[in-house]
Amino acid sequence: METKEKITKIVTPVLQTRNLTKYFGTRKCLDNVSITVDEGDIYGLIGKNGAGKTTFMKACLGMIKPTSGETFFWGAQNCSNKNNIGTLIEYPSFIGNKSARANLELFSEIYGGKENIDEILNIVGLADTGKKKAKKFSLGMKQRLGIAIALLNNPKLLILDEPINGLDPTGIREIRDLILHLNREKNVTFIISSHLLDELGKVATKFGFIDNGVLIEEVTAEELKAKCTYKIVIETDDNKKTIDMLSEYVDGEKIKEIESYVVVNDSELKTRKINKILVENGIGVDSIYYKEQSLEDYFIKKVG
Amino acid sequence: MNKLIKYELKKTFTSKAIYVCGGIGVLVAILNGFLSCTKGHVAGKSYLIGLLPGSLLSTLLAILVPIIVCEEMESGCIKTMIGKGYSRNKIFFSKVIVSNLYMILLASVSLITGLVYAAFSKTNFNGITSKYILNVILEMLVFMIIVNLGILFSVLAKIKGIAIAATIFCPSVIEIGLLALDVVTKKEIMSKFWYGSFNPALMEGVLKNSEYIRIALVSLSYNLIFLGIAYVLLRKKDF
Numbered sequence: 001m002e003t004k005e006k007i008t009k010i011v012t013p014v015l016q017t018r019n020l021t022k023y024f025g026t027r028k029c030l031d032n033v034s035i036t037v038d039e040g041d042i043y044g045l046i047g048k049n050g051a052g053k054t055t056f057m058k059a060c061l062g063m064i065k066p067t068s069g070e071t072f073f074w075g076a077q078n079c080s081n082k083n084n085i086g087t088l089i090e091y092p093s094f095i096g097n098k099s100a101r102a103n104l105e106l107f108s109e110i111y112g113g114k115e116n117i118d119e120i121l122n123i124v125g126l127a128d129t130g131k132k133k134a135k136k137f138s139l140g141m142k143q144r145l146g147i148a149i150a151l152l153n154n155p156k157l158l159i160l161d162e163p164i165n166g167l168d169p170t171g172i173r174e175i176r177d178l179i180l181h182l183n184r185e186k187n188v189t190f191i192i193s194s195h196l197l198d199e200l201g202k203v204a205t206k207f208g209f210i211d212n213g214v215l216i217e218e219v220t221a222e223e224l225k226a227k228c229t230y231k232i233v234i235e236t237d238d239n240k241k242t243i244d245m246l247s248e249y250v251d252g253e254k255i256k257e258i259e260s261y262v263v264v265n266d267s268e269l270k271t272r273k274i275n276k277i278l279v280e281n282g283i284g285v286d287s288i289y290y291k292e293q294s295l296e297d298y299f300i301k302k303v304g
Numbered sequence: 305m306n307k308l309i310k311y312e313l314k315k316t317f318t319s320k321a322i323y324v325c326g327g328i329g330v331l332v333a334i335l336n337g338f339l340s341c342t343k344g345h346v347a348g349k350s351y352l353i354g355l356l357p358g359s360l361l362s363t364l365l366a367i368l369v370p371i372i373v374c375e376e377m378e379s380g381c382i383k384t385m386i387g388k389g390y391s392r393n394k395i396f397f398s399k400v401i402v403s404n405l406y407m408i409l410l411a412s413v414s415l416i417t418g419l420v421y422a423a424f425s426k427t428n429f430n431g432i433t434s435k436y437i438l439n440v441i442l443e444m445l446v447f448m449i450i451v452n453l454g455i456l457f458s459v460l461a462k463i464k465g466i467a468i469a470a471t472i473f474c475p476s477v478i479e480i481g482l483l484a485l486d487v488v489t490k491k492e493i494m495s496k497f498w499y500g501s502f503n504p505a506l507m508e509g510v511l512k513n514s515e516y517i518r519i520a521l522v523s524l525s526y527n528l529i530f531l532g533i534a535y536v537l538l539r540k541k542d543f
């Protein structure tokens with residue numbers, strides 16, 4: 001019995017959507033999106049502008065009413081456990097005429113977590129802002145205040161829509177560290193959308209690719225890494241001859257000349273073998289190395 | 305719901321708007337008292353029923369209510385609230401309750417200030433019957449219409465400035481239209497059914513019972529209609 005309970009607890013996803021669909025007028029903005037986010041995941045939602053990322057997040061949270069489909073938080077469809085969720089959707093939301101602390105004190109009336117205000121202010125780095133009104137904050141500070149409000153009452157799930165938008169490199173790093181800290185130390189599950197794919201690639205453990213309202217692929221970070229093929233980049237003194245020579249070993253379509261380099265899309269062929277072929281045929285090799293396909297390359301390949 | 309009401313109260317009482325509006329209410333009440341009571345001519349009962357319509361309460365409410373209602377919609381905080389599981393119903397009714405509480409508070413401040421001033425000016429309050437009190441209660445029911453109209457425009461516009469402007473100007477535009485209709489049709493539609501004409505009638509003196517019933521029923525209808533539309537709109541609104 002105990003084991004059964006444990007198993008049920010483990011397999012219950014934090015968030016599960018089933019065929020979530022949303023029409024705005026006649027335009028279908030979400031098309032049967034079904035995702036599963038498990039406890040401890042950092043789920044990266046990837047898509048172009050207008051792909052439906054924010055609409056999806058809003059539909060899950062009830063900010064917009066989905067045309068059809070269901071959303072389950074911790075296996076339940078009602079609102080009873082939504083107090084365990086922190087959100088930052090589109091832009092940070094706060095009362096501009098109040099200080100960071102006053103905002104947290106005010107929102108703690110409805111979200112709870114009054115006792116953690118000092119800790120949260122320290123975590124997001126706004127402890128020293130004093131009585132400065134939030135409307136006078138920099139973009140990064142506003143973003144951090146939005147996250148601070150989302151952190152009230154120690155949420156188990158944080159849904160962050162473009163949380164690093166408009167931040168400088170230091171700010172981006174701070175938010176990234178904060179996400180990793182909360183995920184590792186407090187087991188907070190995250191759903192994050194961002195168009196800064198490399199940044200998302202550094203933290204996410206699972207990815208959902210969304211395009212025109214359709215979830216086109218859902219992969220774990222490991223699966224994605226395996227899918228991201230390696231390229232061999234070669235710099236020689238005679239690219240034409242290099243292509244001719246390598247065509248004898250690899251399908252010609254897998255060899256391309258890009259700028260001043262020859263790129264081979266074949267993981268079977270090893271660099272030492274290529275080097276040997278080229279040198280034996282009198283071609284001068286300046287450099288030869290593997291280049292991993294980035295998340296951005298993969299994304300562009302997927303959604304165009 | 306209790307948490308939301310507590311949040312709304314805390315939000316407003318830590319903002320300047322409520323104190324500015326309250327201060328203006330007090331000043332206008334004192335000014336009214338000074339103009340009405342200084343020479344000692346005015347009868348206390350007429351002064352009592354003229355206090356609220358003579359104040360700037362309708363304008364103050366048209367400013368304060370959209371500030372209260374639009375704040376979360378304009379800043380996007382309503383999204384976080386919904387995301388945290390607060391239903392649109394609870395958010396709506398907490399705002400309705402708090403907005404009407406502020407109306408009662410501002411009306412009370414104006415009434416008390418005016419009455420205290422009049423008492424110091426030795427105004428004669430003899431002859432005040434329960435009907436005069438009924439006049440004051442109905443006047444507040446009319447102010448409730450302005451509150452609910454402010455809520456409706458706030459839900460519609462989601463932006464304070466637009467909601468304030470609409471709450472102030474739209475009734476005036478409708479009033480002009482109804483006046484024109486009265487002239488064309490030679491019937492008294494406006495004075496009978498437009499809420500803007502109720503307070504001038506109530507501040508004149510004791511009315512017939514049938515008039516009280518008409519004003520009460522029509523005022524209640526306005527309140528229900530405005531609230532009903534606002535409620536339906538908010539339930540359907542995407543944030």
